[in-house]
Amino acid sequence: MADQSDVWLVVPVYNEAQVIADVVRNALETFPNIVCVDDGSRDGSADAIRGSGAHLVQHPVNLGQGAAIQTGVEYARSQPGAEYFVTFDADGQHQVADVVRMLERLRAEPVDIIVGTRFKGDASHIPLIKRVVLKTVVAISPRLRKLKLSDAHNGLRVFNKKVADELRITLNGMGHASQIVDMISQRGWRVTEEQVEILYTEYSMSKGQSLINGVNILFDTALKTGSKR
Amino acid sequence: MLIQFLLIGAVVVLLVFFLRHHGTTKTAAGVKIGFALFLVLAAVAVLRPTDVSKLAEFVGVGRGTDLVLYGLVVAFGFATINTYLRFKELELRYARLARAIALRNAEAPKHDADLGLDAADVEDPAHSA
Numbered sequence: 001m002a003d004q005s006d007v008w009l010v011v012p013v014y015n016e017a018q019v020i021a022d023v024v025r026n027a028l029e030t031f032p033n034i035v036c037v038d039d040g041s042r043d044g045s046a047d048a049i050r051g052s053g054a055h056l057v058q059h060p061v062n063l064g065q066g067a068a069i070q071t072g073v074e075y076a077r078s079q080p081g082a083e084y085f086v087t088f089d090a091d092g093q094h095q096v097a098d099v100v101r102m103l104e105r106l107r108a109e110p111v112d113i114i115v116g117t118r119f120k121g122d123a124s125h126i127p128l129i130k131r132v133v134l135k136t137v138v139a140i141s142p143r144l145r146k147l148k149l150s151d152a153h154n155g156l157r158v159f160n161k162k163v164a165d166e167l168r169i170t171l172n173g174m175g176h177a178s179q180i181v182d183m184i185s186q187r188g189w190r191v192t193e194e195q196v197e198i199l200y201t202e203y204s205m206s207k208g209q210s211l212i213n214g215v216n217i218l219f220d221t222a223l224k225t226g227s228k229r
Numbered sequence: 230m231l232i233q234f235l236l237i238g239a240v241v242v243l244l245v246f247f248l249r250h251h252g253t254t255k256t257a258a259g260v261k262i263g264f265a266l267f268l269v270l271a272a273v274a275v276l277r278p279t280d281v282s283k284l285a286e287f288v289g290v291g292r293g294t295d296l297v298l299y300g301l302v303v304a305f306g307f308a309t310i311n312t313y314l315r316f317k318e319l320e321l322r323y324a325r326l327a328r329a330i331a332l333r334n335a336e337a338p339k340h341d342a343d344l345g346l347d348a349a350d351v352e353d354p355a356h357s358a
Binding site: 058172 | 320323324327330331332335336337338
């Protein structure tokens with residue numbers, strides 16, 4: 001297997017004490033560098049991370065997933081030798097094999113960022129209502145269509161140093177996914193997507209963002225011009 | 230009716246203005262001027278209600294009170310947006326502060342020395358944990 005020591009996995013963690021150690025251990029078999037950003041969890045996630053072999057960066061208070069990703073990327077990009085970055089969910093729904101495949105493409109192809117998508121192959125395992133909502137988001141967003149992205153809210157992304165250096169997520173909450181899409185189009189990052197598999201376990205379903213949160217995302221996105229500085 | 234144009238116009242102009250220029254000194258001054266004007270108008274409305282009624286008739290609203298109410302609704306809307314944007318900005322600063330603290334206190338795993346160099350070694354400490 002290729003040497004992955006120039007790769008950093010960024011894992012935002014919020015109240016995932018049950019599973020985070022296993023997720024990290026599993027990923028460590030392939031990727032030696034993992035930074036977990038504990039976003040002010042109250043369930044002992046930090047202790048679970050400490051014993052797992054990942055780097056731990058701890059927000060003193062809960063800020064939101066977008067802020068956690070930004071913190072993790074800032075930490076990772078300051079590490080010597082860091083060339084490739086991966087955002088990876090803490091609840092175990094992403095597959096290491098998908099990341100390896102995405103990295104191979106990122107190393108070989110002239111792209112800056114590869115976004116995971118659930119919709120390139122057979123999408124029938126995705127819960128119907130989720131599928132409808134995610135597809136609607138894509139249908140009403142001209143930007144996504146222009147970039148030929150089919151799944152903006154996939155948490156699995158792989159990108160290079162250029163993107164990591166320029167990344168500035170200002171939406172602390174869940175609006176960061178759309179903000180990353182905005183940055184892709186504004187800063188001209190070369191983007192492509194890769195079919196990935198999401199494991200909808202009972203655990204990840206209970207933790208996953210509820211669809212009603214989509215309202216918050218829309219609102220934040222519509223008004224975010226206010227904090228663009 | 231004239232009032233409809235005035236109200237909708239006010240809403241649109243203020244919204245665009247706020248979203249475009251939020252956070253600059255100019256806007257901050259604008260907000261203060263707006264507030265001062267609002268106070269003056271409030272005083273006028275109290276002292277000379279008939280003038281307000283005349284104005285109301287002129288723009289096509291029945292009574293002066295109605296005009297004041299409409300104005301209040303618009304003012305409230307903008308106060309809300311202003312507060313919302315300010316909160317967002319505070320939140321962002323707060324996030325940066327928290328991030329700086331987090332990065333300063335970052336903890337590398339204890340077997341740090343091997344980590345970057347040899348992927349095979351990392352299994353060890355992971356299992357002993």
